[in-house]
Amino acid sequence: MNDLYNSKKFVWTLLAAFIIVWLYVLGVRTLVPPDEGRYAEMAREMFVNGDWITTRLNGIKYFEKPPLQTWMNAASFAVFGLGEWQARLWTGLCGLGGVILTGYAGNRVFGARAGFYAALALGSSLFWVASGQIDSLDMSLSGMMTIVLCAVLIAQRDGASDGERRNWMLLCWTGMALAVLAKGLIGLVLPGAVLVLYSALSGDIAIWKRLHLGKGLLLFFAVATPWFVLVALRNPEQPHFFFVHEHWERFFLKTHHREGAWYYFFAMLIPGIVPWLGVLPQALWGAVRRERSGVFQPKLMLLIWAVFIFFFFSYSSSKLPGYILPIFPALALLIAVYLENASRRNRMIAAGLLVLIGVGGVAAVPQMVHMAVRHHEETALLEAYQPWVLMAGIIAAAGGALALLHARHLRRDLTVLTMAVAGFIATQLILTGFEPYGKMRAGKVVAMKMLPELKPDTKIYSVDTYEQSMTFYLQRTVVLVDYWDEFTFGLRQQPELSIPTVEQFVVLWNQHTAQGVKALAILSPEKYAELKEDGLTMRVVAEDTRRVVVANL
Numbered sequence: 001m002n003d004l005y006n007s008k009k010f011v012w013t014l015l016a017a018f019i020i021v022w023l024y025v026l027g028v029r030t031l032v033p034p035d036e037g038r039y040a041e042m043a044r045e046m047f048v049n050g051d052w053i054t055t056r057l058n059g060i061k062y063f064e065k066p067p068l069q070t071w072m073n074a075a076s077f078a079v080f081g082l083g084e085w086q087a088r089l090w091t092g093l094c095g096l097g098g099v100i101l102t103g104y105a106g107n108r109v110f111g112a113r114a115g116f117y118a119a120l121a122l123g124s125s126l127f128w129v130a131s132g133q134i135d136s137l138d139m140s141l142s143g144m145m146t147i148v149l150c151a152v153l154i155a156q157r158d159g160a161s162d163g164e165r166r167n168w169m170l171l172c173w174t175g176m177a178l179a180v181l182a183k184g185l186i187g188l189v190l191p192g193a194v195l196v197l198y199s200a201l202s203g204d205i206a207i208w209k210r211l212h213l214g215k216g217l218l219l220f221f222a223v224a225t226p227w228f229v230l231v232a233l234r235n236p237e238q239p240h241f242f243f244v245h246e247h248w249e250r251f252f253l254k255t256h257h258r259e260g261a262w263y264y265f266f267a268m269l270i271p272g273i274v275p276w277l278g279v280l281p282q283a284l285w286g287a288v289r290r291e292r293s294g295v296f297q298p299k300l301m302l303l304i305w306a307v308f309i310f311f312f313f314s315y316s317s318s319k320l321p322g323y324i325l326p327i328f329p330a331l332a333l334l335i336a337v338y339l340e341n342a343s344r345r346n347r348m349i350a351a352g353l354l355v356l357i358g359v360g361g362v363a364a365v366p367q368m369v370h371m372a373v374r375h376h377e378e379t380a381l382l383e384a385y386q387p388w389v390l391m392a393g394i395i396a397a398a399g400g401a402l403a404l405l406h407a408r409h410l411r412r413d414l415t416v417l418t419m420a421v422a423g424f425i426a427t428q429l430i431l432t433g434f435e436p437y438g439k440m441r442a443g444k445v446v447a448m449k450m451l452p453e454l455k456p457d458t459k460i461y462s463v464d465t466y467e468q469s470m471t472f473y474l475q476r477t478v479v480l481v482d483y484w485d486e487f488t489f490g491l492r493q494q495p496e497l498s499i500p501t502v503e504q505f506v507v508l509w510n511q512h513t514a515q516g517v518k519a520l521a522i523l524s525p526e527k528y529a530e531l532k533e534d535g536l537t538m539r540v541v542a543e544d545t546r547r548v549v550v551a552n553l
Contacts, residue, residue, distance in 0.1 A: 004413040005116035018123060018424075019096065025133055025428060026092045027085030030469070032438040036135040037469030040087035043073030044472055047082075053230050058466070059477040060490035060497050063238045064246055067227060068181040069140040082475070088135045094143025095132020099123040102329045105150035109157050109298050110337050117336035117416050124423035126430075127272030127321075128328045133431055138322025141183040145326040147175030148191050149305060153333075156210060156301075158294040166212055173216035177223035185247055188220075190326070194308055198301045206295070241489055260319035265310060268321045272328070274357055275396065275423035276335050278350030283331070283338035299337060306330040339416055344407055347415050351403035354419055358397025358426075365390045377545045381437040388433020392426040399423070440544060442469035449542035450474060450549055453520060459512075461505060461521040463531075467547065470522065478522065481505040502527075506536060513537050513552045523548045 004010055031040050042057050049056075052074070055067050072090035080086045102122045107115025122128055131139045154160070155168035172191075179187025199207050232239050273280055287303035306327040313323040339347070368389065369382050399422020406414040439445065447470045454460075454474070462478040466485070471477055480487065480498040482505070491498050499505050505521075512519045520541065523531070528548040532538060538550035 002411060002413050004417060005113045011116065015100075018099075021428070022096050022132070023085075023092060025432065026088040027083065028432055029084065029133075029435045030439040030442045030444050031084055031087060031135060031472060032434075032442055033468035035137070035468075036087070037442060037467070037472055039069055039073060039135050039137065040084075041468070041472040042070045043077060043087065044082060044475065045477070046070055046074040047077045053227065054234055057490075058471060058480065058487070060480075060487050061235065061493055062486070062490055063231075063235070063242050064486065065137055065183060066181045066242075068144075068178060069137055072140075073135070087472075088133065091135055091139040091143075092132055094139045095128060098128070098132075098143050098146040098329055101146055101150045102332055105153050106333050106336050108154050110333070111340070113413075114333075114336045114340050116413075117339050118333045120416055120420035121276055121335045121339075122329055122332035124275060124420035124427075125272065125328055125332065126274045126423065126427050127268070127325065128332075129424060129427040130431060131322060131325055136322060137183055138320075138325045141179055141187065142325040142328070144175050144179035144182050144187065145190070146329045148172050148179060148187075149302075149329055151175060152191075152195075153298050153301065156207060156296045157298065158296050165210060166215075169210070169212045169216060170219055173212075173220045174223055177220045180224045181227065184242070190309055190312065193312075194301070194305050197304050197308060198297075201304065202297050202300055204295060204297070235493075237489075237493060245489075262314060264319050265314050265324050268324060269310070272321075272324075273331060275354045275400070275419045275426075276331075276350070277357070278353035279335055279338055279342065279346065280331065282342070282346060283334040286338050287334050299334065302330040302334050306334070339412075342412075344410060347407035347412065348404055351400050351407050351415060351419060354400030354422065355397050355404065356400075358393045358395070358400055361393030361396060362390055365393065378437070378440065381440060384436050385433050388429050392429040392433075395429065396422055396426045399426075441546070442473070443467050443544070443547055444469065444473050446470070446542040446544055446547060446549055447473040450520060453518075453541055453551055455518070459519045461499070461509070461519065463502060463505060463521055463523050464527050465522065465524055465547070467522055481521075502531075506531070506534075509536065509552055516553070518551060518553045520549060520551050523550065 031037050038057060042055060042062065045056050045059065046052060052067070052071065055062050055065075055070055069090060073087055076086045076089045080089070085092075099119050099122050103115045103119025105115070106118035110118075131142070151168045151172035155165045155172060160168070176188050176191055179191075181187075195207070195211075199205055228239075270277060284303065284306075287299040290297070290300075309327050310324055313319065316323070342350075365386050368386055369379050399418055403415045403418040403422070406412075406418055450460075451474070454476075460474070460476065460478040461481050462483065463481040464483055466478075466480060466483050466487075480491075482500060482502050483498070484491065487498070499508065509519065509521070521538075524546070525543070525548055528538070528550065537552055539553070541549045541551050543549065
């Protein structure tokens with residue numbers, strides 16, 4: 001049982017089962033706002049209006065991010081129809097492809113067992129698995145960055161032929177171009193900075209001669225440039241907003257109100273790397289030691305990739321959990337290399353820590369109901385979520401205990417496999433059990449109750465709020481009332497697409513009522529109570545703890 005990686009039948013069966021489960025769970029949950037609703041709706045609008053250049057959200061120009069994810073989601077809708085799994089298909093494939101490519105790169109660079117372990121480590125890390133099941137830009141970027149990382153590792157490895165080096169480096173340049181189209185200039189800046197640091201720290205200055213810079217740059221610009229040119233020609237205001245506001249100001253200024261403490265990403269990494277937390281420090285330390293043979297030093301490059309990207313975003317004034325997702329393939333490879341030669345004691349420590357994490361998760365379950373601080377009525381939903389988290393904790397603890405037994409008896413492949421399976425199943429339970437709470441957050445039930453009230457020309461007003469997921473489920477845009485936030489730039493270009501004040505909305509609402517023209521409005525409970533007190537004519541169509549939908553007739 002210590003040579004599972006050598007059994008093609010076992011490896012292919014495991015991969016097939018992994019792929020089936022990974023793809024199946026893409027459709028078991030509602031699209032949770034804000035990110036999932038936003039990017040699904042942008043793609044729906046692109047699919048419906050046929051404009052693949054100017055990206056829009058709620059019919060308003062939206063240039064915060066490049067279009068790769070919107071393109072791929074819209075293509076998914078075009079092929080498979082509108083739906084939840086279709087909206088997650090691209091990010092699901094990015095996450096799945098990242099696991100397979102990381103395993104392949106580990107096999108080519110470090111050996112078959114290391115490749116097997118790398119795929120297991122990445123395919124079970126809580127943060128990577130969860131992000132691969134969510135319609136978010138972070139996995140789209142990370143998928144492309146994984147192409148960059150793995151391609152350069154394979155291309156630059158000692159013993160690579162000239163043809164291999166050329167082809168893999170061209171794939172690397174393509175990956176960087178796609179990363180730019182996924183989330184902007186960091187798709188080029190981050191790999192470039194890693195390469196500079198690597199060549200300086202390793203003394204491998206000759207690597208610059210092995211990058212195929214001429215062909216690579218031509219390919220990079222051929223892939224990345226056309227959309228930026230076309231969108232700027234159609235929307236002259238886009239370049240300044242995208243390159244200055246969304247890059248320079250987001251990184252250096254606090255205008256986006258997404259600041260975090262210096263330890264912010266440490267708090268994200270610790271749970272995110274579970275079930276491999278017990279070997280992460282040793283894996284990183286093992287990469288510090290200089291490799292004794294060969295020109296190329298892959299472990300050093302992996303270490304620089306992980307550490308630089310981690311601290312790059314730690315320095316940024318804007319912090320969100322998914323920013324460090326691109327480091328996980330590098331961490332998985334380092335963990336795999338370490339696990340291949342780790343002592344029995346260290347494997348037992350890793351498995352034992354997973355037991356403690358599982359037990360800690362079980363112990364924390366009773367405290368979950370206190371999460372509903374703003375909406376105490378949602379306590380019942382969190383109580384329904386508790387059994388899922390409880391089972392996830394039990395699975396993690398049981399998997400860790402079984403892995404501990406395997407480690408004690410020197411069954412290293414079974415130890416790693418058991419921890420990976422436990423981590424993967426526990427994460428799926430956490431995600432799947434969130435559905436009732438996520439469905440409420442998305443407002444899906446409320447949206448479904450609105451549909452019978454709607455005709456093709458019925459206007460829907462969204463007063464002092466914007467429900468990111470409801471527009472996707474309603475399959476139509478809404479008229480914003482006194483709401484700016486992420487739409488501020490677009491509404492400056494097209495102010496006619498919104499109503500700036502609630503007072504103007506009230507006048508228009510009363511006109512609709514007097515003329516017998518039906519209209520609907522989405523309100524917060526607080527705003528509904530305020531307008532009701534003012535005597536506005538409203539009939540409640542649907543409501544939950546976070547929103548009220550009213551009609552004027």
